[in-house]
Structures are given as structure tokens and as C-alpha cells.
Amino acid sequence: MKYTYTINGMHCNSCKSKVENALNTIEGVDVEVSLNPPQAVISMQKPIQLAHFQEVLSAAGNYTIKVFNPNDLKLKVTKTVAPAPPANAVGKYYCPMFCEGDKVYDEPGSCPVCGMDLVTIEATDEDENKSYLELWHKMKIATLFTIPIFIIAMADMIPGNPLMHILDMKSWNWIQFVLSLPVVFYASWMFFERAWKSILSWNLNMFTLIGIGAGMAFLFSIFGLLFPQFFPEEFKTSMGTVHLYFEATTVILTLVLLGQLLEARAHSRTSGAIKELLKLAPSEAHLIIDGKEQLIAIQDIQKGNLLRVKPGEKIPVDGKIIDGECTIDESMISGEPIPVDKKSGDWVIAGTINGTKSFVMEAEKIGSETLLSQIVAMVKEASRSKAPIQKLADKVAKYFVPIVVVTAVLTFFVWVQFGPEQNALMYGFINAVAVLIIACPCALGLATPMSVMVGVGKGAQSGVLIKNAEALESMNKVDVLITDKTGTITEGKPSVEKVFSIQDNENDLLQMIAAVNQHSEHPLAQAVVNFAIAKEIELLEANNFESITGKGVLGTVANKRIALGNVKLMEDLQVTIPPEIERQIVAEQKLGKTVSYIAIENQFLGFITIADAIKASSKDAVKELLNQGVDVIMLTGDNENTAQAVANELQLSSFVANCLPEDKLKVIQKLQAEGKIVVMAGDGINDAPALAQANVGIAMGTGTDVAIESAKITLVKGDLQGIVKAKELSQAVMRNIRQNLFFAFFYNVLGIPIAAGVLYPFFGILLSPMIAALAMSLSSVSVISNALRLRNLKL
Structure with a gap:
């Protein structure tokens, strides 16, 4: 049994982990906690009292728990921004x-x-670039000093050993020591700081191993340099000097630094597409004041400003065209190469490129409100989030470090006890250090976040905006798609076909309902208003406007109460519909048309038929999803007949008509109770609760802000084909993560026994710390390279 609870008091990822860990200590439960929304989904074998959960949480911190109530969902428009500092x-x-x-x-x-x-x-993008440049500078320093150390250490392998003709080995050892200081105490000191903090907090990670392994090698070398007299003869060379490992220390740290640099570079390249989108926004715009144009900076634009966009210019902010028409290249946002025709009243997006005509637009969204800024915020939030699959990697890393340390200690003692009589201590130390280095779970830590970052960036380029890594993983497991009809399956641009009046005064009736609908943002309402305007019908003033979600609208025009909506609204108002008229309505609905009933003063006076064409991409998308084993269910507020016509044409798995927002929520909860992984696609305020409840909520970018805010994925173009892209991206990312985890485990599992020396008794093969460091770094490089392959994915 699965139950959903609301958790209050969580403010950060640390709180989320604390709550999840505390609840998971209760026997017989499995808990998954999310920060946004602040919820806990608890699977339990038998019912557990809420008071017990509260008792456990109170012991963990100032947290409270209550049974989840869908009415708690906050249906308000908020900006999508990264967490504030x-x-x-x-x-x-x-x-x-x-x-x-x-x-x-x-x-x-x-x-x-x-x-x-x-x-x-x-911290900004400029600061991120500064961090990369700082790492690059440290890498150059580390390389500059490590190369001569390596050459000195390998001098006896150079024919004739020319370095020994210049200075003796003791002098060269002192030179190695001096050269290693910038590498250890400047270029790589951060690794030792991280290792120390990880030990103090007992949050063991890859830097714990790096610090222990490289630190032991460095301290051993210093002691051997300063106090050679304390070492037995088997630790010394023929020249009386101790075998030192400055080259192992510096090469290890330099290779680890290289891995960090590659990660920083990959992160920079991953967000490169988003940074390029930001560059699309122009720095200046043409402001119109009193009919005159004035060039102003982009940051000085205010809402409501009139801006002229000239041929070939980039659109400065989001807004609507109020004068003129044009063709806009929106490929950088939607991924579609075909320019889009725009006319007065159409929406335009910042950063897209105007064609050959000039137009005037009104600024409606500026700064962080623009779609470009929201894309950046979404991608940054997603790149910081962790996919559930990473929990496995995190748990492995937590236990892996102490196991490796114990393995290194055992390796040392086994070599001391059973190694060659000569230099047994030396063999023990070398192999213990090799174990610590090659077992470094660096690649394990990179496996998931690298794939997620690249995948999120690739999705953004293709018009699929992913809010968090959990959504990216869940899409791979989805087996049911719940979709709205209007604006999702259909174009969302309905047009009126006819107005029927039982009193033969269609234009008078149209004038009344258009007056009411001018206050509604619903696509059907806009269709009625546009139809009236096209027929040059004057729009009257309407008062007492009321929108009844899932039913229709009410308003007062010329002191008469007007009602326009579906049959549920008519039933609520106790409006009687003549049987012969009902038969006409059913015939229209069976053709896939939407019919709205019209009543004045609770008396039925006619109906209006509205057609909303099915998107060309919907049929192919539904077919592809069905082929992938995903059931496609349409939940619509429309009537049974219209819904049936659409379902038949698209060959949907099933449908539910006459749905209110709470009905959609209940359907999703029922499917989830059956163990289904549900994705919900919608575009309106009425879809927001269902979008928040679904395992993955997908909002159409053409929909309302509240729908986008409630969803975990937003499709810029706003059609079902984007869901196919999202699922293909999810499958590719999860496959890539599993490959990365294999690379990480493969290097570790294979490398540790070799580093410990299990091959030495049979083949005389040992793994030096330097070669171990190279193998460890290669695992990181392989993970990064594999993740970057996602950039070539075709969606």
C-alpha cells in the first residue's frame, strides 16, 4: 500500500535527506521524499499510525507530517527560478x-x-568560467612541475642515465621535493581539504581516498628524504638513498586534477547551448514613445512598453504583436526549422529572429519572466538535482570507501607477513597505496550527474525542458500517459462553425455570448469572441462574470443572466433542453465537434458548435507511444460523443469524458494505486492538480504559467510528439547512466585485486601507484566521454 503525506519544515536537500533517512528507519516501510512539492510517498506492509511517523520526525528535527490533501496544492503563478542563496x-x-x-x-x-x-x-556564468579558468591555471602549474619530477624518477630507464652525470641521486631527490611543493600545496591542496572535511563529517567520498593515498606517499617520501638512516637497507638504492614516491604523489594529484578539469569543461560545454540561447537576446531595443522611436538598453524595458522590431532583428522580450505581421524563426526555441507566420495578437518570444517585415509588439514578460530565462533556470535546477538511480551510487560510495581502506590495510599486512623477505615493508606500502588510488570512486560519482547534465542540455535544445533529474528517470518507466484534449491533442485554436438559435436571431444570441466570453481566457471563449468580431458584431459590456471550472461561464448582459457551457452547467441551472435539439447536438458531437449550450435567464435558447482540429503530430505520437507499451488515456471536460470521436480517430487506449479537475486527479491516483507510473500532459489551470500528482507532469509550453509551474517537464512547442522525444531522451540517458556505472565498477572491481598484488605470485605483476592513478583517471575520462555522446542523440 502506498500513501502520500505532506511534510512541513523542509528547506533544503539536507532536510530532505534527513526526513527520508528518519522515516526509513521505521520497520516495514519504504519512503521516498521530495522537496518540491514537500511530500513523502510511503509504502507500508501494514497500516502505521500518523502519530508514530510524527514521533520519528520530531526526533530528527522540526518537521511535521500530515495526510496529503489535493486542495493543499497552490494554484498560483510563480516564476521558475533557481533556489536563492x-x-x-x-x-x-x-x-x-x-x-x-x-x-x-x-x-x-x-x-x-x-x-x-x-x-x-x-556566482554567475562568468564566475563559473572563472572557476574553470582557475582549474586550468592550476592544471598548467601541476603539469609544469610534475613532468620534470616524472623524468627524474624515470632517469634510470633512460639509456646511459644521463642525469646521474650531472647530479647525484640525493640532490635529484631534493629537487623532486622542491618541485612537488607547488603541486601539493597549491594546485592540489583542495583535494586534501576535502578529504579532511569528509573524514570529520564522516561523509566519505572519492577525495577521502585521494587524500589518504597521495598523502601517505608524500609523507613517506619526505620522511625517507630527511631521515634515511631510519630505513633498513632494503628500502635504499645502491647509492644509499631511499626509494621515494614524489613522482607517484604528483602524478596522482595531477591526473585527479585533470579529471576535475574535464568535468568542469564538460559542464561548461553542456550548458553551452543554454548560454548561446541567452546570447540570442539583443542588448538594445527600439522603444516607441509618442510615435517616435528611441533606442534603449534591454534592461530598461518595462511591461507595457511598445517596441518596434525591424526586419532581421532579434525579438527583445516576450510579448504580443499589436501592429503588423511577420514571419519568425523560432528554431532556436522549438527545434523546428520552418519559420512561423505571426499576425496581430500572436505571441512572440525573446531571442527569436524576425523575418523581412517590421512590426510593433507590446512587452508582457521581461527579465527573468521570459521563456529564455525560464529555460536557464530549469536547466540549472535540473543539473543540480539527483536522479533516484544515483541513490545506489551514493550508497555504494558511502560503504565503498571504508571497505577500500580496510582492504589497503589488509594488503599492507599481508605483504609484510607473506611478501618477499627483501623489501616486504616496501611492497606492502606500495601496494596499499595502489589499492587506495585505483579504488577511488571518482568515476562512480560522475556516472549519474554527467549524463543528467548532458541529457538536460540536449533536451533544452530540442524543446524539452526538464526541471529535475527524477522526472528524467521516471519518463523511462512510464506505462500510462494521461492527456487532456484541447490544446494538447488538438490545436487548441478552436473555431466557431455555427450558432443555432431556436428564435432565429443567431446574431443577437452571438452578441450576448461574445460579451460574456470576452472576459474568459479559455480557447473556446476566444473562438466565440473572434467569430463575433469577424462578423463585425459589436461587443456589449458584461458584468458579474463567473467562470465555473469544467462547466462554463456566467455573466450579465443588458440586465439578463447569460449561461454558456456544457450539459453539467445546464443541469446545475435546471435548464430544460428540447429532445429534438438534443438529437441535433449529439449528431454534431459524434462528428468530433464541441457543443456549448446557451441559456438566458435559465431558459434554453440555442447552442454553438466549435471545431478544434487534431494536431497533425498527435496521431503519429500516439501510435509511437502505444508501440512502446504506453497506454494513452484521454481525460477531457468535453462530452462523451466528442471525446469518443477523437479517441476513435487516434485509436486511444481509452478515454473519460465530462472530467472536472478533481476527476482527473482521482483517475491518476487510482492508476498509481494500481502500481502504474503515470505521466500527465496538460496545458491549463484546470490541469495543474493532475500535473502535480502525476509521477511526471508535462506542460505544453503553449499553455498557462500555472500549468508549466506544476509540471516537471515543459514542451516548448506543445504537442504530443514532444512526449515521444522526452521518453526517447529518458531512455538514452538511463542507458548512458547504466553504461557509466558499469565503467566505474569495472575499473574498481578489476583494479583493486591487481593493485593488491594477487597476480604477483603467478605472473610477477604489480601495479605501481602511478599506473593505478592513470587507470583511475581513465575511468573518469571514459565516463565523461560516454556522457558527452548524448549530445549527438537525434530526437
Whole structure:
């Protein structure tokens, strides 16, 4: 049995983990907690009292739990923005993952929980580039000093050993020591800081192994350089010097630094498409004041400003055309190469390119409200989020580190006990260090986030905006698609075919209902208003407008109460419909048309038929989803006959007509109770509760802001073909993650026994710390390279 609860008191990822860990300590339950919305989905074998859950949570912190109520869903328009930095972060450093909530630090460094670099409140794309450049600078320093150390250490392998003709080995050892200092204490010091913090907080990770392995090699070398007299003869060369490992230390740290640099570079390349989208927005715009044009900076544009967009220019902000017509290249947003014709009243998007005609637009969304800014916010949020599959990697890493440390210690003692009589301690130390280095779970930590980051970036390029990694993974498991009809399956641009009046005054009736509908944003209402305008019918003033979700609208025109809507509204108003008229309506509905009933003062006076063409892409998308084993169910507020006609044409799995918002919610909850993974696609305010309840909510980018806010995925173009793209992307990303996890485990599982020396008794093969470091870095490179292949995915 699965139950959903609302959790109050969570503010960050650390809170989420704390709540999830606390609830999972209860026997017989399996808990998954989400931060947005703040919910816990609890699977339990037998009923457990809410008070028991509360008792466990109270012990973990200031958290409360209550049974989830769909009415708690906040249906309000909010901006999609990245989490804000702590209020006290000015001049301070904080974790961008908010692992410790509002905790800040005085000095730069890394988060003791997740290991990410701390950032400042001024962190921007420029700062990210600065971080990459700083890593690149450190990489150059590390390489500059590591190469001569490596050459010195390998001198005896050079024919004639020319370096020994210049200085003796003791002098060269001192040179290696001096050259290693910039590598250890400047270029790579951050790794030791992270290792120390991970041990103090017992959040063991890859840096724990790096710090222990490289640190032991470095300290051993210093001791051997300063106090050679304490070492037995088997630890010394023929020249009386101790075998030192400055080259192993510096090569290990440099290779790890290379992995960090590659990760930073990959992250930069992953978000490159989004940064390019940001560059699409022009820096200036033509403001119209009193009929005159004035060139202003983009940041000075205010809502309601009239802007002229000239041929070939980029559109500065989101808004509507109020004068003129044009052809817009929206390929950078929708992924579709064909330009789109626009006319007065149509919506235009910042960053898209105007064709050969000039037009005037009204600015409606500026700054962070524009679609471009929302894309960036979504991608950044998604790249920080963790997919559920990463829980496996995180758990493995947590237990993997102490197991490896124990393995290294055992390796040391086994070699000391059973190794060659000569240099047994040396063999033990070398192989213990090799185990610590090759077992570093660096690739394991990269396996999921790298694929997610690249996948999210690829999706954004194709018009599929993914809010979090959980949605990306869930799409791979989806077996039921719940979809709305109007604006999702259909064009969402309905047109009136005819107005029928029982009193033979269609234009008078049209004038009344158009007056009421001018206050509604529903596509059907707009169709009525447009039809009246096209017939040059004057729009009267309407008062007491009321929109009844899922039923229709009410209003007062010329002191008469007008009602326009479906049969449910007529039943509520106790309006009687003549049987012969009902037969005409049913005939229209069976043709796939929507019929709205008209009543004045609770007396039936006629109906209006509206046709909404099915999108050309809907049929192919439904067929593809059905072939992939996904049931497609249409839930619509439309009547049974119209819904049946659409369902038959698309060959849907099933449909439910006359749906209210709460009905859609109940259908999804019922399917989830049956163990189904449900994706919901919708575009209106009435879809918001269902979008939030579904395992994955998909909003059409052509829909309302509240629908987009409630969804986990937004399709810029707004058709079902985007769902096919989202599922294909999800499958590719999850396949890529599994490949990455294989690479990480393969290198670790294969490398540890070899590093420990199991092949030595049979083949005399040992793995030096330097070769171990190279193998470890190759695992990271292979994971990064494999993840970057997703950029070539065709959607």
C-alpha cells in the first residue's frame, strides 16, 4: 500500500535527506521524499499510525507530517527560478546544492557534505568560467612541475642515465621535493581539504581516498628524504638513498586534477547551448514613445512598453504583436526549422529572429519572466538535482570507501607477513597505496550527474525542458500517459462553425455570448469572441462574470443572466433542453465537434458548435507511444460523443469524458494505486492538480504559467510528439547512466585485486601507484566521454 503525506519544515536537500533517512528507519516501510512539492510517498506492509511517523520526525528535527490533501496544492503563478542563496551569504560562501541549508563559510573551499566547490552570492556564468579558468591555471602549474619530477624518477630507464652525470641521486631527490611543493600545496591542496572535511563529517567520498593515498606517499617520501638512516637497507638504492614516491604523489594529484578539469569543461560545454540561447537576446531595443522611436538598453524595458522590431532583428522580450505581421524563426526555441507566420495578437518570444517585415509588439514578460530565462533556470535546477538511480551510487560510495581502506590495510599486512623477505615493508606500502588510488570512486560519482547534465542540455535544445533529474528517470518507466484534449491533442485554436438559435436571431444570441466570453481566457471563449468580431458584431459590456471550472461561464448582459457551457452547467441551472435539439447536438458531437449550450435567464435558447482540429503530430505520437507499451488515456471536460470521436480517430487506449479537475486527479491516483507510473500532459489551470500528482507532469509550453509551474517537464512547442522525444531522451540517458556505472565498477572491481598484488605470485605483476592513478583517471575520462555522446542523440 502506498500513501502520500505532506511534510512541513523542509528547506533544503539536507532536510530532505534527513526526513527520508528518519522515516526509513521505521520497520516495514519504504519512503521516498521530495522537496518540491514537500511530500513523502510511503509504502507500508501494514497500516502505521500518523502519530508514530510524527514521533520519528520530531526526533530528527522540526518537521511535521500530515495526510496529503489535493486542495493543499497552490494554484498560483510563480516564476521558475533557481533556489536563492542564503540571506546572510553576502561576502560569504555557501554550497550551491544547499546541503546544509543556510549555512555559510568565511573562506572558499568545498562542501563537507557533497564535496562541491562553495560559491559566493555573486556566482554567475562568468564566475563559473572563472572557476574553470582557475582549474586550468592550476592544471598548467601541476603539469609544469610534475613532468620534470616524472623524468627524474624515470632517469634510470633512460639509456646511459644521463642525469646521474650531472647530479647525484640525493640532490635529484631534493629537487623532486622542491618541485612537488607547488603541486601539493597549491594546485592540489583542495583535494586534501576535502578529504579532511569528509573524514570529520564522516561523509566519505572519492577525495577521502585521494587524500589518504597521495598523502601517505608524500609523507613517506619526505620522511625517507630527511631521515634515511631510519630505513633498513632494503628500502635504499645502491647509492644509499631511499626509494621515494614524489613522482607517484604528483602524478596522482595531477591526473585527479585533470579529471576535475574535464568535468568542469564538460559542464561548461553542456550548458553551452543554454548560454548561446541567452546570447540570442539583443542588448538594445527600439522603444516607441509618442510615435517616435528611441533606442534603449534591454534592461530598461518595462511591461507595457511598445517596441518596434525591424526586419532581421532579434525579438527583445516576450510579448504580443499589436501592429503588423511577420514571419519568425523560432528554431532556436522549438527545434523546428520552418519559420512561423505571426499576425496581430500572436505571441512572440525573446531571442527569436524576425523575418523581412517590421512590426510593433507590446512587452508582457521581461527579465527573468521570459521563456529564455525560464529555460536557464530549469536547466540549472535540473543539473543540480539527483536522479533516484544515483541513490545506489551514493550508497555504494558511502560503504565503498571504508571497505577500500580496510582492504589497503589488509594488503599492507599481508605483504609484510607473506611478501618477499627483501623489501616486504616496501611492497606492502606500495601496494596499499595502489589499492587506495585505483579504488577511488571518482568515476562512480560522475556516472549519474554527467549524463543528467548532458541529457538536460540536449533536451533544452530540442524543446524539452526538464526541471529535475527524477522526472528524467521516471519518463523511462512510464506505462500510462494521461492527456487532456484541447490544446494538447488538438490545436487548441478552436473555431466557431455555427450558432443555432431556436428564435432565429443567431446574431443577437452571438452578441450576448461574445460579451460574456470576452472576459474568459479559455480557447473556446476566444473562438466565440473572434467569430463575433469577424462578423463585425459589436461587443456589449458584461458584468458579474463567473467562470465555473469544467462547466462554463456566467455573466450579465443588458440586465439578463447569460449561461454558456456544457450539459453539467445546464443541469446545475435546471435548464430544460428540447429532445429534438438534443438529437441535433449529439449528431454534431459524434462528428468530433464541441457543443456549448446557451441559456438566458435559465431558459434554453440555442447552442454553438466549435471545431478544434487534431494536431497533425498527435496521431503519429500516439501510435509511437502505444508501440512502446504506453497506454494513452484521454481525460477531457468535453462530452462523451466528442471525446469518443477523437479517441476513435487516434485509436486511444481509452478515454473519460465530462472530467472536472478533481476527476482527473482521482483517475491518476487510482492508476498509481494500481502500481502504474503515470505521466500527465496538460496545458491549463484546470490541469495543474493532475500535473502535480502525476509521477511526471508535462506542460505544453503553449499553455498557462500555472500549468508549466506544476509540471516537471515543459514542451516548448506543445504537442504530443514532444512526449515521444522526452521518453526517447529518458531512455538514452538511463542507458548512458547504466553504461557509466558499469565503467566505474569495472575499473574498481578489476583494479583493486591487481593493485593488491594477487597476480604477483603467478605472473610477477604489480601495479605501481602511478599506473593505478592513470587507470583511475581513465575511468573518469571514459565516463565523461560516454556522457558527452548524448549530445549527438537525434530526437
